[in-house]
């Protein structure tokens with residue numbers, strides 16, 4: 029029996045697919061040769077393909093599923109900057125100058141995506157209305173305000189703290205202990221962005237073949253043979269853009285060992301009254317809070333539904349199970365949504381890394397960018413473009429992430445056996461850990 033909070037016709041697939049169903053590309057033979065083969069047709073792979081094809085290279089993109097079947101049509105569509113370790117954490121780790129440069133790369137990624145969508149005129153409900161971050165515990169508010177102060181003074185970020193007494197101006201909840209606004213953050217419809225991107229890639233002359241898993245990549249001197257279920261193609265360069273779906277890729281063990289696939293879960297509600305939406309999210313911002321077990325939510329582009337995401341299971345689970353759990357967490361923030369049913373529930377696999385920063389580089393001659401730690405809309409777009417510039421030998425391909433060691437751990441081969449323990453620990457820290465808040 030289905031849970032009563034799921035609507036009778038609940039769809040266990042992304043809400044975004046209602047407007048942008050996954051494209052059906054014609055089945056075709058894999059060409060025998062190409063300048064570059066790209067594995068994965070999400071934001072990373074397609075952005076790499078677009079830059080290369082427009083520079084005159086012959087490009088073949090292969091995806092195991094429909095194009096955009098991975099995170100690139102499943103995500104929350106929240107656009108911002110910053111990396112998991114925070115500015116202070118990056119400076120402690122890499123030193124003041126390099127740490128700052130790594131952080132700024134995330135700001136460059138945001139600017140790059142915004143400019144790209146504008147230049148290409150991609151219709152994807154892009155809107156720049158800012159972000160509200162809720163303080164989950166009282167001490168988090170001070171830490172958040174301090175962090176925003178540093179961002180404003182040192183990085184020129186337009187941001188301000190919101191004390192609890194003024195919280196309702198930003199959000200219709202009493203759960204948080206105040207929060208902060210970052211003005212230059214944005215939202216888009218992720219599957220529509222992928223759709224527009226795919227259209228530009230196909231128009232550029234690149235070949236995109238769906239439902240074609242790559243089964244091996246072998247190097248033979250200066251060239252590679254990429255074997256897929258539809259045949260083999262030889263190429264001068266290979267780009268791996270499989271991110272959280274690298275686990276499915278026994279063909280690429282070096283990458284499997286370096287990314288940690290983690291399910292991220294989302295729901296969309298049935299339509300709600302405009303007056304209720306105006307009370308819950310009056311500024312139409314994207315939102316998250318200071319918990320370690322991340323929650324992120326927003327209004328749909330038409331402001332009829334709440335689209336809410338997070339991690340609500342220790343191990344991976346089914347969207348018919350995660351849907352009611354996410355709803356329960358959402359109703360703690362917005363009690364007014366307690367009776368509003370869930371119309372869509374889905375999940376996708378993000379890729380974490382052991383050092384919590386994204387990586388771009390070359391392993392065994394194969395180019396890659398991955399490990400966006402749950403924030404890859406801007407970063408995947410940006411690093412996909414950067415890999416292409418590297419392949420082209422263009423100095424513009426340099427990034428502050430170059431030369432960072434892409435770590436793995438002994439006994440790790442791509443199956444995150446430690447995940448349940450890690451989630452349990454983070455939940456414990458959210459509830460009982462030191463009340464210090466974000467760095």
Ligand SMILES: Cc1cc2nc3c(=O)[nH]c(=O)nc-3n(C[C@H](O)[C@H](O)[C@H](O)COP(=O)(O)OP(=O)(O)OC[C@H]3O[C@@H](n4cnc5c(N)ncnc54)[C@H](O)[C@@H]3O)c2cc1C
Pocket residue numbers: 067068069070071072073090091092093094095096097098099100101102103104105106107108240241242243269270271272273274276277279291292293294324337375376377378379398400401402403404405406407408
């Ligand atoms: C629920 C959810 C919410 C998220 N919310 C946000 C958000 O609000 N903001 C944000 O910035 N990020 C968010 N993310 C993360 C973001 O969506 C990803 O980081 C980004 O889409 C990664 O793009 P990608 O192209 O690198 O990988 P993907 O889009 O995941 O594409 C990888 C592709 O590789 C293919 N593949 C794997 N193995 C093979 C093989 N052997 N042969 C051929 N193809 C293969 C897969 O089929 C897949 O299509 C979210 C993710 C999820 C799941």
